[in-house]
Amino acid sequence: MGSMMDFTKRYCDARRSLIRAKFKNLNDRQVEAVLATEGPLLILAGAGSGKTTVLINRIANLLRYGRASDSDELPPGADEAALRRLQAGGPEAEALAALDPVAPWRILAITFTNKAADELKARLERMLGESANDIWACTFHSACVRILRRDGEKLGYGDNFTIYDTGDSQSLIKRILKDLELDEKQFPPRSVMSEISRSKDARIGPAEYLRQAKLSNDYRRTRIGQVYEEYARRLFAANALDFDDLIACTVTLLLEHEDVRSYWQRRFQYVLVDEYQDTNHLQYLLASTLAGGWGNICVVGDDDQSIYKFRGATIENILSFEQQYKSCRTIRLEQNYRSTAHILNAANAVIRNNLGRKGKELWTDAGPGDPIELHCADNENEEAQYVASAILTNFGQGANWRDHAVLYRMNAQSSQLEFAFKRSGIPYRIVGGTRFFDRAEVKDMLSYLNVIASPADDLRLSRIVNMPPRGIGERSMELAGELARQEHCSLYEILSRADRYPEIKRAAPKMKLFIQLMEELRAFSQVNPPDALYDELLEKTGYLRMLETSEEDKDQTRAENVKELKSSILGYMKDSGDTSLDGYLANIALYTDLDSYDRDADSVVMMTMHSAKGLEFPSVFIVGMEETIFPGMRAIGEPEEMEEERRLCYVAITRAKRHLTLLCARQRMLFGRTTTNRCSRFVDEIPEEDIRKQLPKGYGYTEKRSEFAYGWRERQGEPSFAYRPPQAREQTVKPVIRKAPTPPPTASFAVGDRVRHKAFGEGRIAKLSPMGNDFLVEISFDKIGSKKLMLRAAALHMEKL
DNA sequence: CGCACCACAATTTTT
DNA sequence: TTGTGGTGCG
Numbered sequence: 001m002g003s004m005m006d007f008t009k010r011y012c013d014a015r016r017s018l019i020r021a022k023f024k025n026l027n028d029r030q031v032e033a034v035l036a037t038e039g040p041l042l043i044l045a046g047a048g049s050g051k052t053t054v055l056i057n058r059i060a061n062l063l064r065y066g067r068a069s070d071s072d073e074l075p076p077g078a079d080e081a082a083l084r085r086l087q088a089g090g091p092e093a094e095a096l097a098a099l100d101p102v103a104p105w106r107i108l109a110i111t112f113t114n115k116a117a118d119e120l121k122a123r124l125e126r127m128l129g130e131s132a133n134d135i136w137a138c139t140f141h142s143a144c145v146r147i148l149r150r151d152g153e154k155l156g157y158g159d160n161f162t163i164y165d166t167g168d169s170q171s172l173i174k175r176i177l178k179d180l181e182l183d184e185k186q187f188p189p190r191s192v193m194s195e196i197s198r199s200k201d202a203r204i205g206p207a208e209y210l211r212q213a214k215l216s217n218d219y220r221r222t223r224i225g226q227v228y229e230e231y232a233r234r235l236f237a238a239n240a241l242d243f244d245d246l247i248a249c250t251v252t253l254l255l256e257h258e259d260v261r262s263y264w265q266r267r268f269q270y271v272l273v274d275e276y277q278d279t280n281h282l283q284y285l286l287a288s289t290l291a292g293g294w295g296n297i298c299v300v301g302d303d304d305q306s307i308y309k310f311r312g313a314t315i316e317n318i319l320s321f322e323q324q325y326k327s328c329r330t331i332r333l334e335q336n337y338r339s340t341a342h343i344l345n346a347a348n349a350v351i352r353n354n355l356g357r358k359g360k361e362l363w364t365d366a367g368p369g370d371p372i373e374l375h376c377a378d379n380e381n382e383e384a385q386y387v388a389s390a391i392l393t394n395f396g397q398g399a400n401w402r403d404h405a406v407l408y409r410m411n412a413q414s415s416q417l418e419f420a421f422k423r424s425g426i427p428y429r430i431v432g433g434t435r436f437f438d439r440a441e442v443k444d445m446l447s448y449l450n451v452i453a454s455p456a457d458d459l460r461l462s463r464i465v466n467m468p469p470r471g472i473g474e475r476s477m478e479l480a481g482e483l484a485r486q487e488h489c490s491l492y493e494i495l496s497r498a499d500r501y502p503e504i505k506r507a508a509p510k511m512k513l514f515i516q517l518m519e520e521l522r523a524f525s526q527v528n529p530p531d532a533l534y535d536e537l538l539e540k541t542g543y544l545r546m547l548e549t550s551e552e553d554k555d556q557t558r559a560e561n562v563k564e565l566k567s568s569i570l571g572y573m574k575d576s577g578d579t580s581l582d583g584y585l586a587n588i589a590l591y592t593d594l595d596s597y598d599r600d601a602d603s604v605v606m607m608t609m610h611s612a613k614g615l616e617f618p619s620v621f622i623v624g625m626e627e628t629i630f631p632g633m634r635a636i637g638e639p640e641e642m643e644e645e646r647r648l649c650y651v652a653i654t655r656a657k658r659h660l661t662l663l664c665a666r667q668r669m670l671f672g673r674t675t676t677n678r679c680s681r682f683v684d685e686i687p688e689e690d691i692r693k694q695l696p697k698g699y700g701y702t703e704k705r706s707e708f709a710y711g712w713r714e715r716q717g718e719p720s721f722a723y724r725p726p727q728a729r730e731q732t733v734k735p736v737i738r739k740a741p742t743p744p745p746t747a748s749f750a751v752g753d754r755v756r757h758k759a760f761g762e763g764r765i766a767k768l769s770p771m772g773n774d775f776l777v778e779i780s781f782d783k784i785g786s787k788k789l790m791l792r793a794a795a796l797h798m799e800k801l
Numbered sequence: 802c803g804c805a806c807c808a809c810a811a812t813t814t815t816t
Numbered sequence: 817t818t819g820t821g822g823t824g825c826g
């Protein structure tokens with residue numbers, strides 16, 4: 001008997017060491033996470049700790065070796081001879097080391113963004129080849145869409161349901177508020193929406209919500225309940241689901257339909273959830289229900305990077321995972337492969353001030369690197385100019401534009417930076433902000449396509465019925481809406497027989513005309529692919545003509561966007577090989593701008609700190625490090641909110657690989673108001689030895705000292721072990737008072753002059769033309785060609801030869 | 802009905 | 817400062 005146990009142990013040990021050897025490029029903690037295949041597993045993965053790598057390798061392990069690495073079970077037919085062959089290695093050993101290798105389609109890996117899902121898929125395919133395509137690597141929402149397309153009719157939805165994005169939902173809410181004669185001041189659509197969203201998250205339906213509201217005699221909640229009820233009714237009537245519904249309905253489907261539940265539970269042998277700190281209650285329910293069959297649920301997250309509480313994410317999911325799953329194993333990944341020590345020290349020090357967290361300390365063996373820099377500017381304009389200047393310096397020393405990111409708390413902060421970059425000839429891109437698919441003109445065109453695909457979509461029909469103006473006014477549509485409700489039919493049907501209703505007789509001919517147009521387009525769409533339909537649409541509706549003939553600059557941009565949408569259609573048809581309109585619309589509903597963020601384009605990236613999560617850049621600038629900006633006004637005096645802001649700060653800091661520059665402005669104009677703010681408390685939380693401060697002393701502020709600020713190339717011979725602070729910071733003690741404002745720049749430059757620019761090299765001034773109180777200068781550079789710059793800004797970075 | 806004009810408010814936003 | 821939504825007139 002003893003020898004049997006002994007044999008088992010020897011076999012399993014041999015098996016483990018073989019498998020272990022396959023992952024020798026990972027660190028010990030990572031390997032542990034990869035090999036722990038069975039049961040619930042919580043991976044606390046700090047920023048830059050290689051969690052995606054772990055996820056990929058974990059899946060690879062499952063596919064290749066099944067649960068062999070985590071089990072003491074012998075495969076059938078294991079004997080001494082097999083053990084010897086296992087120990088000998090070679091191709092045979094692979095099979096002997098495996099224990100029920102997992103079929104790819106039994107693995108579900110859930111992420112939050114399409115981008116993360118795509119990256120996961122791409123890396124899996126690179127590592128595992130073709131078979132990776134059968135792994136379900138998708139977002140929460142797209143997983144739900146797939147489940148609902150299959151079984152949604154059990155909840156009464158057609159399988160061609162449409163998805164309402166946040167904008168659609170908001171219009172619908174506004175519509176309902178009007179219909180119920182509720183004042184938007186008293187019932188702000190935003191808060192009504194989040195109330196509804198929270199209820200959905202708690203799986204409280206309209207009926208239950210209303211019951212509770214009435215019970216507690218709460219007028220406000222009762223009215224919101226009525227909005228909720230109507231909202232649900234209209235969504236359902238339009239065969240539409242909003243983002244919350246996608247998850248909520250899937251959960252309901254799983255919980256209430258035994259057959260559906262057991263189908264999926266049997267199927268998904270391993271469930272992995274990425275960014276678990278961002279899940280809400282519904283998503284937790286979804287994941288744990290799907291994993292409920294086999295019980296193999298692995299969640300990866302970082303409680304310190306939970307920055308979406310305002311969207312319903314509950315950090316409690318990750319904080320309480322160990323209570324939910326008693327047999328859970330927890331693994332911490334704390335070795336950071338991204339940043340140098342000064343940056344990590346700062347991040348650790350800042351986040352340490354939070355109370356509600358699991359506790360983690362990032363470390364690196366990469367060496368100290370350069371200290372963080374703090375630059376305090378006089379105002380937001382100079383702050384932007386400083387960033388531009390620093391980036392130009394780096395570019396001049398061989399860095400790429402794309403190595404730089406500028407992060408801010410609010411989108412509204414981006415404009416000064418844009419100006420500075422434009423003036424200085426720095427190519428930049430703004431990620432986020434108003435998204436392409438959220439632009440009014442794009443939504444209009446998509447609404448047309450949606451109505452063509454499903455005429456019962458009242459919301460989108462109302463959006464386009466008078467766009468461009470067709471003489472179908474709001475009053476007529478309101479009446480038509482009442483009729484539709486009376487007759488339990490869609491607006492489209494009412495409009496198509498408008499002449500039968502005396503109430504809307506006046507507008508009836510125009511409505512008929514509109515319906516006729518839509519019918520033609522519908523007929524066209526039956527026999528033509530979406531791209532052709534789109535051309536037809538632009539032509540027949542006159543929408544594009546309306547924009548192109550407009551005098552306004554903005555309408556030209558809008559026209560561009562409308563045309564740009566066609567490339568999205570073509571792109572979809574090309575990528576998917578699908579030529580159905582329904583397919584395109586379904587795809588687009590879950591698509592965002594962030595997905596199109598193209599890391600190959602060489603330009604500086606600007607975005608909010610929120611959007612930066614998951615990304616990394618050699619050089620990062622965080623602007624607006626001021627009290628009331630970051631942390632924002634609303635967080636001050638609110639401990640919970642402040643912790644979320646601090647997590648955001650942690651996220652922002654840990655984006656930087658090599659260089660981190662923090663900026664604040666003593667005075668800042670925001671929303672047309674000038675305010676004076678103290679430097680952010682987060683700056684004070686960074687240890688002195690990790691940061692070099694250029695603080696204002698008395699009147700001025702310290703001179704830029706670019707000579708030490710940016711040594712781009714790695715310095716040789718620096719100690720790469722235990723980091724010691726450099727000499728005391730005398731720099732802040734003896735400030736250099738800044739010179740007077742830049743003199744008028746024209747005096748020193750003229751057309752024909754040869755100049756040397758610190759970033760663009762040598763060139764000749766080709767043109768000088770006045771512009772505002774500055775000059776637009778066109779310089780033909782020898783190496784990079786012609787560039788247009790604003791002279792005042794350019795003069796700072798170039799000299800006459 | 803459509804347009805021009807004024808008041809108003811404005812974190813963050815993976816789907 | 818920007819964008820949006822409401823009002824009032826032609």
